[in-house]
Amino acid sequence: MGDMREYWNDYKEHKRQLRERLGVECPKCRIVQPKRIPTILLPQQRCKVCGYVDPRKKENLPTE
16 A cells, blocks of 8 residues: 555656746736636646647656
8 A cells, every 4th residue: 555655646746846847837827817827738738627728739747
């Protein structure tokens, strides 16, 4: 059980770092719901709130 917890903690930390470096705020969330904090999107990711898809290419993501 301890190994899986460490794995998921590392995975969540990696995703957080990717969002810090490559993430952009959803532009449609800013228009539709201006008081809400906009979703941070990675390339080709869909916003769960408004359905906007980030048009950037997925090849821009680092493999590490």
